[in-house]
Amino acid sequence: MFEKIRGLIAAPFTPFKKDGSVNYEVIPLQAESLIRQGISGAYVSGTTGEGVSCSVAERIQIMDAWKEAAGDRLKLIIHTGALSIADIRELGRHAQKLGVFGTSIVPPTYFKPTSISQLTEFCRLAAAAAPELPFYYYHTMLTAPNLPMVDFLKAADGVIPNLAGIKFNCHNLYEFQNCRRLFNGKYDIVFGVDEFFAGALALGTEGFIGSTYNYGAKLYLRVWDEFRKGDWSAVRSDMDKVCAGVDLLVQYGGLAAGKAIMGIQGIECGDPRPPLTPLNREIIEKIRTAASVIYA
Helix, strand or coil: CCCCCCEEEECCCCCECCCCCECHHHHHHHHHHHHHCCCCEEEECCCCCCHHHCCHHHHHHHHHHHHHHHCCCCEEEEECCCCCHHHHHHHHHHHHHHCCCEEEECCCCCCCCCCHHHHHHHHHHHHCCCCCCCEEEEEECCCCCCCCHHHHHHHHCCCCCCEEEEEEECCCHHHHHHHHHHHHCCCEEEECCHHHHHHHHHCCCCEEEECCHHHHHHHHHHHHHHHHHCCHHHHHHHHHHHHHHHHHHHHHCCHHHHHHHHHHHCCCCCCCCCCCCCCCHHHHHHHHHHHHHHCC
16 A cells, blocks of 8 residues: 555646746746645646646656755656657656656547556556556546546556556546545545535545645645634635636636746746747736735
């Protein structure tokens, strides 16, 4: 049994310079910001980190930079997902060499697995590249094949020796809870939908991965404390703020808006890579003004 994730794991943005290259010098600032906010770890080069928009060479340098900056102060989970299993395995081998906490993948987005057996075999090959590290399957609304996760866990049990659990980024709390209950809670089912934070707490969830924790950890930790105390009025009030923060992302372009909000931490992450659209300065300042109130 692997150690289960406890607390908030931030999914950091990959900072880019104006010319579109990775700004590795910003990563130490991001790491220190997460540590100051009480974050437990970082999910590196995932959706928020635009990992699939980076080259393998860049992703290796990104994980090197995070390991150098954070050391063992943050649990680093490296997203190694890619279209090519060869790329996934190269990234996984490097992650194990670095001695990070774990690895994770989204499934391929072009030739998608269409059955539980295909998904299980693909994950087995990916996980085998870093056999000493916990492996998390990333179940996301953006790319995931419509396959039942309980069936995946049943099929993968014993077949993928280092399968630790699932990064569960879907709204289906029924499926989420069934995964948590399976095999007497053997697998670590980490919740990844920020706006459902209190709902996941109600199910007994103790591990979370999310993008808005980069700049909003204080708000989420406050909700968690209010939940423990049974202060439901405060939980509802602060969850309204959580949803207002997510609304900013929805209204202004998702990832680009999240990168803009990082400015309230004094950290400039630049624009997202194409095909995502950058924001103009006026919109960025408008977003930051609103976020400063929400996450005060």
